[in-house]
Amino acid sequence: MKPSTDRMLTRIxxxxxxxxxxxxVTTNELVEEFGITQRTIQRDxxxxxxNNLVHSPSRGHWAVTDKKTKIS
Incomplete structure (x- = not known):
């Protein structure tokens, strides 16, 4: 895997x-927390x-879904 792809997956x-x-959380909160552009946060x-892992209950706000995940 390319280093840039690995970096992106780690960030996501x-x-x-x-x-x-x-x-x-808000999109702006994510921008401040991760120190990347709003456009990059939006792509992530x-x-x-x-992948049905997050949803936006209201514009600019994000929450996780009930989808089961296995973090490794």
Missing amino acids: KSIYLYIKKRGT LNVLDF
Whole structure:
């Protein structure tokens, strides 16, 4: 796996775990926490949303779904 892909997957996993721990977070909170651009956060959230791991109960807010996950 390319280093950039590995870095992206690690970041997405970290974002998922952060949201899971905090309950509901805003996009801006994620930008501040991870120190990356809003566009990058949005792309990562789109990956999580596509895989039914997070959802947006209201615009700009994110929460995890009830989908079972196994973190390794």
